[in-house]
Amino acid sequence: MAALGKIRKRGVTLVIIIGLGLFAFIAEEAFRSCEATKNQQRQQVGEVLGKKISVQEFQNLVDEYQEVLKLTQGRDNLSEDELNQVKDQVWNQFVNEQIIADQAGKLGLTVTDEEMQNMLKEGTNPMLMQSPFVNQQTGRFDVSMLTKFLADYKKNSGNAQVAESYERIYKYWQFIEKQLRSQTLAQKFQSLVTSCLLSNPVSAKMSYEAQNMENDILLASFPYSSINDNDVKVSDADLKAKFDEQKEMFKQTVETRDIKYVDFQVVASAADRQALLKTMNEASDKLESGANPAEVVRKAQSLIPYSGMAVRKNALPTDISKKVDSMSVGQTTRPFETTSDNTYNVVKLIAKTMAPDSIEYRQIQVGAATLDETRKLADSIYTALKGGANFEELAKKYNQEGKSQWLTSAMYENSATMDEESKNYLASINNLAVNELKNLEFAQGNIIMQVLNRKAVVEKYDVAIIKHTIDFSKDTYSEAYNKFSQYVSENKTLADLEKNAQKFGYKVQERKDMFNSEHNVAGLRSTREAMKWIFDAKEGEVSPLYECGNNDNLLVVAMTKIHPVGYRDLDGVKDMLKQEVLRDKKFEQIAAKLANVKSIADAQKANAKVDSVRQITFGAPVFVQATGASEPALSGAVAAAKQGDFSKAVIKGNGGAYLFQVIRKGEREGANQFVEKAAEQRLQQQAMQAASRFISELYQKANVVDNRYLFI
Secondary structure (H helix, E strand, O other), X not given: OXXXXXXXXXXXXXXXXXXXXXXXXXXXXXXXXXXXXXXXXXXXXXXEOOXXXXXXXXXXXXXXXXHHHHHHHOOOOOOHHHHHHHHHHHHHHHHHHHHHHHHHHHHOOOOOHHHHHHHHHHOOOOOHHHXXXXXXXXXXXOHHHHHHHHHHHHHOOOOHHHHHHHHHHHHHHHHHHHHHHHHHHHHHHHHHXXXXXXXXXXXXHHHHHHHHEEEEEEEEEEEHHHOOHHHOOOOHHHHHHHHHHOHHHHEEOOOEEEEEXXXXXXXXXXXXXXXXXXXXXXXXXXXXXXXXXXXXXXXXXXXXXXXXXXXXXXXXXXXXXXXXXXXXXXXXXXXXXXXXXXXXXXXXXXXXXEEEEEEEEEEXXXXXXXXXXXXXXHXXXXXXXXXXXXXXXXXXXXXXXXXXXXXXXXHXXXXXOOOHHHHHHHHHHHHOOOOOEEEXXXXXXXXXXXXXXXXXXXXXXXXXXXXXXXXXXXXXXXXXXXXXXXXXXXXXXXXXXXXXXXXXXXXXXXXXXXXXXXXXXXXXXXXXXXXXXHOOOOOOOXXXXXXXXXXXXXXXXXXXXXXXXXXXXXXXXXXXXXXXXXXXXXXXXHHHHOOOOOOHHHHHHOOOEEEEEEEEOOOOOEEEOOOOEEEHHXXXXXXXXXXXXXXXXXXXXXXXXXXXXXXXXXXXXXXXXXXXXXXXXXXXXXXXXXXXXXXXXXXXXXXXXXXXXXXX
C-alpha cells in the first residue's frame, strides 16, 4: 500500500515523464518517416498527374532511346548535346503520354491488341517502315519477317554470340511497338478533339475571302516616334492599371529565377604558348628531315592520328584542307595557329594521288582449327579461284555468301584509330586492279579478296598532321584559381561582387528567367552543381566557387530574384508596361488632334505621312513602312470598309495611329476559284493544328513537377 501511495503521489510526474517518452518515440518515428519521404523525393525525377518517375526509371527510358538512335544511325556514342536532346525528348514524351493516358481513360479510349495486329498486317504506318522488317522487294513492312524473327529470337536465346545481336533488334522492336501504341492512342484523342471543331459553308466562305479579297488604300500614318517619350508622363497608377488590364499575360506556370554571375575562362599564358610552340617547331623539323611521320605525330600528341591512308580533301579539317591546296609534295609547314579551334598546327604533304572514291569488292574469310591449317586452306581457295573457280559457289562451300559490297572513302577517312591490319586491309582494296585477287594474312586468319569495280576517281592526299590545342599549364590554372578564389572569398554579397569585379579584371553578367529544365548555367558544361544551388538558394545569396566547363572555367553565382508560379510582380514587368502605356498615351494625343479630320487631304494638313498601300487582305497583317510595324488592326479595319470609304475612326496600331481611304476592293489576281468542300477541308486541317495545341492547356493542369536538374 505504501508503494501504491508513492505512485499516486508522483502520478502527475509519471504521466509527464511517460508523455514525454511517448512524444519522443512518436517524434522519432515521424522524423524517420519524413526522412524516408525526403529520400524518396530525392530519387524522383518528376511527377505528372500524381504519377511519379524515379531516377532509375527515367534513366532506363533514356538508355532505351539512346540505344535505338545508335542502332538506327550506326553510332557508337552520342555527344553531350545530343544526349541532352535525348533526355528532353524522353521527358516530354513521358509527360505527353501521361496526359493523353489520363484523358483517354476518362473518355474510354484504348488501343486494343486486335488493332495493333491489324496495323502490323497493313504495314503502312511510317514507324513500321523504320523497322528492320521491311521487305526489300515490296518496300513494305512484312509481318511474316517479324514473326520469323521473334521465333528465331526464342530459339537462339542460348547462343551467347547470336543472342547479343538478336537482343538489340528485339529491344528495338519493343521500342517501336510501344511507340506505335502510344502514337495511336494520341491520334485517337486528337481526332476526337478535332471532330469537336467543326467547319461549315459560311466559315469556309469567310476564310476564302480573308485570303483572296484584296484592298488598295491611301494610308495616312502618324508614327508614335514623332512624340518624344519625355513629353509623356507615365505614373505608377498608369502602370498598375495596365498591369491589371494585362495580368493574364504575366501568369507563369513554372518557377523561374534571375541570377547574376561571374564566369572566368582560363586560357594559356604567353609562357604556355611559347613552350607549346617550341614542341611544334621540333616536330616540324623532324617531319622535314624525313623522320617516320606516324612516330612524330604520336610523340607530339596530335589530335589527329596519322593513318598512312590517302584521303579526300574534304575529309581534312578546314584549316588543313586550305593549306594542302598550296603545298607541294614533301613540303612541311612551320607551326601556324588556327583561332577557330584554338590550336597550333604543323602539316606535311607526303603524297598526292588520284584514287577511286568507291570500290566494289567481294571476299571469303578463311578460318580453321589452327593457324597453319588456315594458311593452307587459304592457299587452296586462292589457287582454285586463280584457276577459274566460281567465287560465290566457293564462298557458299564455307558458309559465306561471297556477294559484292561497296567501300567508299567516307567509311574510313574519319576513323579516330586504325590498327595495322585494318590499314593493310583497306590499302589492299584501294590498290588492287579490277578482277585482281589477293590472299591477305592476318593474325587470326586469312581473307581472300577480289576487286570488281572502281568508280569516281578523285584526288586524295596522304597528310601527316600535328594539331595540338593551345592548353594552359597547371601553374597557369593554379594562379587563375587562386585569384578567382580570393575574389569570391572577399566578396560575400552581390553588391561587393559588382563593386570589385573590375578591380580583379572580371565582369558581372545577368541572366533572367532561368528554368530548372535547362541543362547548364551560362552556356557552360558541367554546371549541374551550380544548377542545384540556383534552385535551392534564397534571394541575395552568393554561391561558392564552381569549377566547370571543360575544366577551364571558374564560376560564381548570385541569386537576384525568384519568380514563383503565379503572377509576376509589377516591378518585374514595369519596363514592358511602360512602353504599352506610352503607346496608349501617344495614341490618345494623336487621336485628339485628328478628331476633325474627315479626309486624306485633312490628314496631310495634320502632318501625316501619306502612302498608297496595295494588296491588303484580312488574313494577313499589313506592314507599314512609315512606322516599321506590322498592323493586324489596320488589316481588319480595311477589310470591314467599303470601296471609297474613309476611316470611321482613328486606328490604333503597334507603331502608330492611322487613317485610310479604300480606293479599290476586289478578288486577288490569280486566285483559285472558291470550292466549298476544299475550303472546308482546309479549315478542318487548321482545326487539327489547333487540337494539337490543346495539349499545352492540359499540361498547365497536370501539376507537372520537373526535378531533372537534380540528376542530369
